[in-house]
Amino acid sequence: MKTDVLIIGAGPAGIFTALEMVRRGSSKKILIVEKGQPVEKRRCPKSVVGHCVNCKPYCHITTGFSGAGAFSDGKLSLSYEVGGDLPELMGTDLVQETINYTDDIYLEFGADSHVEGVSNPDKVKVIRKNAIQAGLKLVDCPIRHLGTEKAQQLYLAIEQHLAEKGVEMLFGWECEDLLLEGENCVGATLRRGEESCDCLAGHTVVATGRRGADWLERICAEHGIAHQPGTVDIGVRVEVRNEVMEFVNEVLYESKLIGYPRPFKNKVRTFCQNPGGFVSQENYDNDLAVVNGHSYKDRKSENTNLAILCSHNFTTPFNQPIAYAQKVGELTNMLGDGHILVQRFGDILDGKRTWEKELSRSNVRPSLPDAVAGDITAAMPYRAMTNIIHFIEAVDQVVPGFASNETLLYSPELKFYSNKVKMDTDLNTNIRNLHCLGDSSGWTRGLMMASVMGVLMGRKLV
Secondary structure, three states: OEEEEEEEOOOHHHHHHHHHHHHOOOOOOEEEEEOOOOHHHOOOOHHHHOOOOOOOOOOOOOOOOOOOHHHOOOEEEOOOOOOEOHHHHHOHHHHHHHHHHHHHHHHHOOOOOOOEOOOOHHHHHHHHHHHHHOOOEEEOOOEEEOOHHHHHHHHHHHHHHHHHOOOEEEEOOEEEEEEEEOOEEEEEEEEEOOEEEEEEEEEEEEOOOHHHHHHHHHHHHHHOOOEEEOEEEEEEEEEEEHHHHHHHHHHOOOOEEEEOOOOOOOOEEEEEEEOOOEEEEEEOOOOOEEEEEEOOOOOOOOEEEEEEEEEEEOOOOOOOHHHHHHHHHHHHHHHOOOOOEEEEHHHHHHOOOOOHHHHHOOOOOOOOOOOEEOOHHHOOOHHHHHHHHHHHHHHHHHOOOOOOOOOEEEEEEEEOOOEEEOOOOOOOOOOEOEEEOOHHHOOEOOHHHHHHHHHHHHHHHO
């Protein structure tokens, strides 16, 4: 097999690389290889059977055209301040300009024209004042909410557009290894079950998402691709009644709060807030079950959920932050017999586990019905748990009732994007004709910034 541009992974970064090349009239042959299925064939059986069945060979929520992000909450952050470290590499002006450009593309394919968080500046000031008094920083980022179900329709339209423009898409195949000749990447070895083949390419773009971060870390080590251990995020997903979050939900939709609680002063932040949303389970290749959140346009629950993530930066001699986070997740899964654990905040403070009968009589009813009541502190590292507790208590000063006894904490919430690939401003690695994009590269976090990195890559390739 031969192609001009080989894109490994059909998440937002890979999709927008191809889309920008097409929009700019490139005549280069483009091949996107994706281990999952096209949008129209992605189905989670949980909606039918009521519980996670741990689909094999991959989870349909995390794998397939449009990646994991589009099948979770489907939110686009419209500020360069949110979404990773790409502005450090490419410059804030260029990144913000490209965010605006990319946002217009999303609108062309059917995104909702309404933007959350920009209509009540006086109320935003009230929230910011309370955050300052609590020792937190508020990042009031405009949000365009696609919605989980609407995002699927949007990405289906993009998939069909790329196919019409001659972009070849190969589903059900995964990248086994890169093909190198000296310090030059000439393509990749692809595999589907027992079948394998080499695909030769003028340029190879790796955009495997958070799900592929550990694979890319291994590939970097094997082939001498310059990289460095970055930050790994370990945390919980918090769920409260909508009434508790009503003011913040109305004003900002998503409140992005950052703090550095004592005594450790690690960075702790809120992430992926879902008003009226649903807590969900995702499964990775090694049977690791992690928690996430969905937010629909038309279907609502009585609860709001959001992630609280504690950032860990490791130094020599340790250089396996992804493996560290996976071990935390595996231990939590062990306690939950393969399921997500849930515990009430008051029980954590009282030093006791949560029981099912206590959940059944609480004001906050879990929106993830197959979560197992238990003790997440038995698996969560002391440093992370202490940071999370103190951060929740600080958020309670901004959102009264957030630290109530009945507030639910689900675990594990893990973000795998710690391996940061070294690149120049043309998005070149130290291996010629090899480029690494999106969350797996360590430079982006989330739908919009991964899409932006794809747009910039598409321009370079044209």
